[in-house]
Amino acid sequence: MSEKSIETKVAEAESAALELATLPDEKRRAGLEAVADLIDERHEEILAANEKDVAEGERMLEEGEYTQALVDRLKLSESKLEDISEMVRSVAAQEDPLEKTLEARRLDENLELYKVAVPIGVVGTVFESRPDALVQIAALGLKSGNAVILKGGSEAAHSNRVLFEIIEEATADLPTGWAQQIEAREDVDAMLEMDDAIDLLMPRGSSAFVSYIQDNTSIPVLGHTEGICHVFVDREADLEMAEDIAFDAKVQYPAVCNAVETLLVHEDVAADFLPGIVERYEEAGVELRGDELTREVVDVDAATEEDWDTEYGDLELSIAVVDSLSAAMDHITTHGSKHTESIVTEDDDRAATFMRGLDSASVYHNASTRFADGYRYGLGAEVGISTGKIHARGPVGLEGLTTYKYHLEGDGHLVATYAGEDAKPYRHEEFDGEWTSGTLSDE
Known part of the structure; x- marks a missing residue:
């Protein structure tokens, strides 16, 4: 070099x-x-x-x-x-x-x-x-x-x-x-x-x-500081679909920023959903931690407050049971990094509430968080994922x-024409036009 x-x-x-x-x-x-x-x-x-x-x-x-x-x-x-x-x-x-x-x-x-x-x-x-x-x-x-x-x-x-x-x-x-x-x-x-x-x-x-x-x-x-992504299994979820999504989001490739780090489960489906997904995770070598309600249903290690704010980047996952859609959203708002969140539900209204109410760069309905990627979005590739809001967001x-600049094409126009007592008014008409340049010159 x-x-x-x-x-x-x-x-x-x-x-x-x-x-x-x-x-x-x-x-x-x-x-x-x-x-x-x-x-x-x-x-x-x-x-x-x-x-x-x-x-x-x-x-x-x-x-x-x-x-x-x-x-x-x-x-x-x-x-x-x-x-x-x-x-x-x-x-x-x-x-x-x-x-x-x-x-x-x-x-x-x-x-x-x-x-x-x-x-x-x-x-x-x-x-x-x-x-x-x-x-x-x-x-x-x-x-x-x-x-x-x-x-x-x-x-x-x-x-x-x-x-x-x-x-x-x-x-x-x-x-x-x-x-x-x-x-x-x-x-x-x-x-x-x-x-x-x-x-x-x-x-x-x-x-x-x-x-x-x-x-x-x-x-x-x-840039983005962390990828603390969530999957929320709603009370109206197709539980077989939810299991596949939650598994893919963690296990398919755990070392990347769009892998799920916290799984949220509605209390109405926790008893039916958690045993199956926990068994599947454990067979894949995932180290699991859960809150008190989770541990009433399945045998996993206790989660700490630090776990909810941790990007593991590995085969590790925290699980929390919540009593409502709003509680899931509150958890994500408090602990998330505004990267990617997913809700699994068959209720479109609840999905819309989740997707509109969260301030993350990508929000999904019935899909794995692993889709948060420039190539998968059809962008060709990505230079990174932005969790901020200015200029660019997401992949x-x-x-x-790119940014932009203004090109003005005139024909001897003067500002004086549009000022003073006899000022000519501007049209300010939007039109369907394309700026085209001539052949670039070296002189």
């Missing part, structure tokens, strides 16, 4: 971002296809690098420094690499998010205002553990015309280096420096101070990690990496 300073890398990214903003979609798409092709060609090299990271991770696990969930997130495989390539191609195939006319308004005859989608600019990303995050972020950055600064965790250093080298090689004919990799912690601290050059920061990691980023920069930060795909 280049030994350039962080200042040089960010300056190159700034310059590249301006070029990317005018690069036709077919060139950005071709670059992504080249990345996918090269990943396919170099599985052996990538997996060899990943083995080094996993071996070190397992050593750290034995020493108590890493969790099993972190080591699981580190691992790549042939099928995982195929999924990564498919993700890149899916991003490439998405509709171009740039130069789209979001609004068109006629201020007067031949004076037309267009609100047009454009890239954000330079996006700094700091992420932990998963090597595929580097490729996801780079792919979405390129498709949306953004330069990216990529800082992965040291636990995935070997994997990240190889993947970044592949991205650089595959996109060598694109603006130089559009993707930059940094590794040193001091470079992160320096990056956090570059509010004049970096337009957005997107951290992915633990709550403490994201909070550190938010507390130490004036650059806008788009952040291409649209979340």
Whole structure:
């Protein structure tokens, strides 16, 4: 990897971002296809690098420094690499998010205002553990015309280096420096101070990690601090469906932020529902904790107040029995992280109350929380999941990496015409129009 300073890398990214903003979609798409092709060609090299990271991770696990969930997130495989390539191609195939006319308004005859989608600019990303995050972020950055600064965790250093080298090689004919990799912690601290050059920061990691980023920069930060997701089994639930959903939400892949951490069960169905799901969880190796009402029905460990506020990221789950829909919603509001919640019920009115009344980025009816994902949402991929409300929310795909600017097309119009005693009135007419540019000039 280049030994350039962080200042040089960010300056190159700034310059590249301006070029990317005018690069036709077919060139950005071709670059992504080249990345996918090269990943396919170099599985052996990538997996060899990943083995080094996993071996070190397992050593750290034995020493108590890493969790099993972190080591699981580190691992790549042939099928995982195929999924990564498919993700890149899916991003490439998405509709171009740039130069789209979001609004068109006629201020007067031949004076037309267009609100047009454009890239954000330079996006700094700091992420932990998963090597595929580097490729996801780079792919979405390129498709949306953004330069990216990529800082992965040291636990995935070997994997990240190889993947970044592949991205650089595959996109060598694109603006130089559009993707930059940094590794040193001091470079992160320096990056956090570059509010004049970096337009957005997107951290992915633990709550403490994201909070550190938010507390130490004036650059806008788009990220989530925790994934404390809930499934509520309502009194009107189809209990067979509820069991399948609750099991999938925890066991299908427990190490990710959209896995359920707390299962809420209405007291009217607790006696019928809990024994079956608990047996199924225990057979899958899930460590269970329950409140007092839960433990009256099934034999599980006692839950503490801390459990309701914990993102386990592993085969662990807390269970609470509630006496009403409103009690379930109150629990989620108090302990949730505004990530993803699901209600299982055959009563559409109760589902609507749940979905409208919760302030989470994603709220589901009769579906596993594991669907909270950019690829599954049809976004191609995601740079992360935002639990905030400003700019982007939920899985952040291409649209979340764009902003807008106004283009005004006139014909010698003057503000003086619309001021004073004889002022001409504005029309302010919305119309169905698209802003189109001519051929870009080099002069």
